[in-house]
Amino acid sequence: MENCLFCKIIAGDIPSAKVYEDEFCYAFRDINPQAPTHILVVPKTHVPDIAHISGLPADAQTALLAAIGKIAAQEGLENGFRVVSNCGPDACQSVPHLHFHILGGRAMADKMA
Numbered sequence: 001m002e003n004c005l006f007c008k009i010i011a012g013d014i015p016s017a018k019v020y021e022d023e024f025c026y027a028f029r030d031i032n033p034q035a036p037t038h039i040l041v042v043p044k045t046h047v048p049d050i051a052h053i054s055g056l057p058a059d060a061q062t063a064l065l066a067a068i069g070k071i072a073a074q075e076g077l078e079n080g081f082r083v084v085s086n087c088g089p090d091a092c093q094s095v096p097h098l099h100f101h102i103l104g105g106r107a108m109a110d111k112m113a
């Protein structure tokens with residue numbers, strides 16, 4: 001999608017620190033990490049947020065969730081990790097391309113919001 005930051009990253013027009021890629025997904029390190037490990041997992045096909053995930057084919061939806069587990073194992077997050085997908089203004093979503101934050105490498109706060 002034109003003028004979408006994450007579409008440009010997926011296309012390689014904007015550099016990123018890639019950690020994982022498959023047919024449906026791309027994952028890279030967050031530029032402003034909020035934990036020792038902070039990775040963004042995005043679908044290669046543009047949908048704006050998780051409320052619109054049904055706009056992706058079922059195999060792409062499955063691949064996104066499977067990628068999270070693969071990346072966590074790859075990153076050595078055996079002690080646990082948190083997955084967040086901000087959706088819309090109340091959740092402070094800043095990039096309108098569906099993404100899952102993987103946060104790990106330290107104990108998370110027990111309150112999520």
Ligand code: AMP
Binds near residue numbers: 094
């Ligand atoms: P959200 O606020 O949930 O929409 O998350 C967007 C995330 O994208 C934020 O955590 C930003 O730090 C991250 N971000 C923005 N630009 C870049 C970039 N060029 N490379 C990597 N991460 C980015």
